[in-house]
Amino acid sequence: MSGEVRQIAVATDPRIPYFLRVDFAGNLGAGFALALSDGISAWNGEVSEDEVRRKANEMEVPMESFVEDLHQALIGGGRARGGGRRARDVDIYSFELTLDRRQFSYHKICGGVPVHLGSLKLQPAPHPSALTRELIGQSLKRNSHLMKENSLLSEENRKLKEDHAHILQELEHQVQDKETMTRDLYARFVLVLNEKKAKIRSLQDALSQLPPTASVQKKQRDQQGEPF
Structure with missing residues (x-):
């Protein structure tokens, strides 16, 4: 599993910085696990390969292009693992988190219009302090x-x-x-x-x-x- 940690801003709560880690094997098209922390609390969630394929089919885009957008949105920069073109510099991605911190979603902004790339249900981490320290240390x-x-x-x-x-x-x-x-x-x-x-x-x-x-x-x- 490959773990990538980055700091993100959530559109629904822009004042608080969040640490996001995405763990995956091979590329995001095979599914991935996600860990999120605001420095105090922490949450976990997973997206299966079937969910990734279902969303790509729903958007009617090639799987490779969709996985690349996921890579740019969740990990940022560089080339998606497994190949594909480099995302354009003009591509912008945003994140949203429900008030109860139960659902996390990510979007691609196209011409000022957010395009929903996916979402997942979050579960409170069993050891939030330990996970938060781990994420901050990795960052x-x-x-x-x-x-x-x-x-x-x-x-x-x-x-x-x-x-x-x-x-x-x-x-x-x-x-x-x-x-x-x-x-x-x-x-x-x-x-x-x-x-x-x-x-x-x-x-x-x-x-x-x-x-x-x-x-x-x-x-x-x-x-x-x-x-x-």
Whole structure:
């Protein structure tokens, strides 16, 4: 059996914080047991697998989706055991408790309208003080675990930010190096090109200073009309 403890507010008595524990095997679709305490008194109740299936059929929703809503309503957060999609952040769930503390019900708020997910009859716990201490102890232990987990995540997030900043700095250096290399290569290309142009002009000047060859002289005479 898996036991999950959380603190909830009851819509019919919002001033008093309640501790809720849900015990189940596998997933909530197989049925579950519930313990509830207001810090002084405590109650127990159970929901069978048949009751869960009957409610899902009554609502005309797939069993998997209904179990997921139960998980979100009674346990909160995360993914329902056994699979299924993650509930949307906009999903809101509420709880009600009769004045005689004999019936506990849970709802999903859809568009401001409460949709009844289920209810169960409560029985006074035989040892309410012991159960209350157990629930509070489990809640404190869970809170301590979450604080430790949050601290680890914060440290991991800090390291990720440092790595990100380091990578950005390296990228900036690489971009600067690439730009410098591009400028150097372009300057060298221009220098080599100018040197080649100067060499070509020098060769052209040297070529123009050479005496004309016999064929060139003949062509010149032909153009001037001179006899052979």
